[in-house]
Amino acid sequence: MSFRGYLEDLEKAGLIAHVHEPVSPVQEVTERSWGRGPVLFHDVSSHKCCLNILGTRELLARALGVPPRDMVAHLSRIGCQGPVREVEWSSFLENVSPPDLGRLPVLTHFPGDGGPYITSGVVISSFDGRINACVHRLMLLEKDRLAARLVPGRHTHQLYEAALARGEEVAVAVAIGVDPLVLLAASTRVPPQMEFGYAAALRGSPVELVPLENGVLVPHAEIVLEGYITDERAAEGPFVDITGTRDLIRQEPVIRLTRMMMRTDPIYHGLLPAGGEHKMLMGIPYEPLIYQAVSRVAKVRDVMLTEGGCCYFHAVVQIEKEKEEDGKRAIDAAIKAHGSLKHVLVVDSDINIRDPQDLEYALATRMRGDEDIVLYPNVRGSTLDPRSNEGMTTKVGVDATAKLDRLWKFQRVTPAGQG
Template identity: 50%
Template sequence: MRKFIDEMREQGLVDEIERPVSTRFEAAQMAVKTDRVLYFHDCDGKEAVMNLTADRRALAAALGADEKGLIRRLAAANYDGNLKPMGKLEMRPADFSELPVMTFYPKDGGPYITAGIVFSRLDGVENASIHRMMVTGKDRVAARLVEGRHTYVMHREALARGERLPIAMVIGAHPAVTFASCTRVPEGRELQFAAELLGGELPVWECPNGVLVPEAEIVLEGYIGNETAEEGPFVDITGTYDFERIQPVIEFTGMWTKENPVYHSILPGGSEHRLLMGVPYEPKIYRAVAGVTTVRNVVLTTGGCGYLHGIVQVRKNTQGDGKNAIMAAFAAHTSLKHVVVVDEDIDPFDPEDVEYAIATRVRGDRDLMVVTGVRGSSLDPCREGDGTNVKIGVDATMTLGEEEKFVRAGWDE
């Protein structure tokens, strides 16, 4: 992570915050005002970084790609990088008072770790994912384990055997590792995906409980057992509060840090949070749409919380391709709420250009698809009590055979 921060410094993209900053609200209030990297030299006496990949250009740079070609590169991933064993880590007792864990909003249930990557290991399979974790003690957190996701399933399986699930958490990993942990990949291939993104090989260390971790500023090991605690409220990607739940407690039994570690924190509901939630779904949508027509690009928009709104750019081969692309996008990302399909001449990264396509190429009686009573995102405040919602697809493409009606005037005709 430090190397990546230095690369951002060389490009003039880091704001150095030398003055003392509080972990309670103040750091969050500064991060929400900019997408630039914020490096805090004195965050309650510790070093910390926010907005590490808060814009698409920075994220693309971290993944070794250019912004416009990022999704095509990710869609071609094989998840086949190599792991290089580096030995075992020696731990000391865990103590969260040594870290600048932040409280972001007034109604937060407590201080939250938001950029901690949790590695879980069971039967030789290792999963990596990010969970929001509310600190409840010097060595304990209440972790939101989403039902049906891999960590949740592994935890249930361990409990069924009468065992605790061994885990490790890293804070301050390279952004490629963070991104890989946010991506739906073949089971247990997150570290291999990170290795692929970083050039083919990733050094890993073994914690005393057997869990493998990549290089990071901070490493903690522990277990998820039967203990539970109230977790929340917490602000999610929509900028609204998610409610309290009873969630599993992670007990940390050991801790390792670099000298003067740099703590990474992700602003809940901020640009980095939205990019890390949404961009991993873009290659999945890209591959799905490629199965029905020629796809050029996919963007989950910032205004759509990086998760609920998508723009799909295609080259139509038949008149029905726009609607087929809509259905493929909804199938690939079930939390997607609204999707707009545009032609190759429309820039999917430009909201004004997309609006132009809607204004000039859409007839409401012909080009809208409305699907009711379908599963939506649990994060959407307007979902029904049973979790269902309404999805709308907009085919904003030109009518095949009538392209001359839609040609925009210019000097390169």
């Protein structure tokens, strides 16, 4: 499904709201879309701008074409070998011009932000025959310069380091307003250079890529920025990240833009920092990774990264327990599958993992503190966790599963006909 095709689907289902009066890109868009469902602003600096289009599990499942409860199992079965083909034309080539970011409704989200940020752009990097597609936050510096937050060790940063070692630059493109499944694929940890193959597998149809002047291949999009990641650095931040708290100010690489391309009457996709769409795209792709890892050591039924844990730090793993050690094995597998995970709760298959009351019941009746809590002290977590010390933290796993040798003590009794 294309970006506009998905918006049309939301429109037909009555799921997208419209705002026709002028709205400022400086904090007002955030204020008017915070906590809401999909919304399309028709006049943000004379441009259309949509937000929250993938902001819930239901919306993400809709884009995938599966029921929400089947989404994790579905994603765990998808490979990365979908077809990708090169084409010569895309609608974003309708308008080609020198770069001028001031012509776009780039949003300033909160008071104290380091500047306006592009938050939904798929950054496609190419160097020495290698490519990578990922989502990076991009802070506007000037009309043709962006500061890019590149996390050390990730694939884009690896290309950047390789280019620096040779005194060269990384060819790059930023695609804004792409097929939601291309955006999901770019947000997912997959093997190197397999993002578009994974997107094609998610779509069940080929992903088409268009070559730019700098050699980068980009998917169909509303807006495309072309340029190079340079050896220049600039202060990036403050930025409100997934926790709703401010991330650090860092010296980050500068992208020098050479061209800007867009459809006639483009729709800008804005992604609210710490909003539902941010959490869905940053956190949910880890659920199938946890599901796959736990399935190697136990009979897994479902996995959920909870909203209270920012869809990133807290996992609930539902298993069908067959051996007494399954609970702790599931904890260890989940911790290893998602390096930023902080707390893991493992429950039985009769516990509804989407019901906080049922999860509390499992803790109350099936967990004993001196036997069922596993500590991982002084290990690498996430710098996004305000309680971490430069990313170092203590992780905790809780085995809230029933004891197999006395199951009768844990079986819940319900009235006849309701069991």
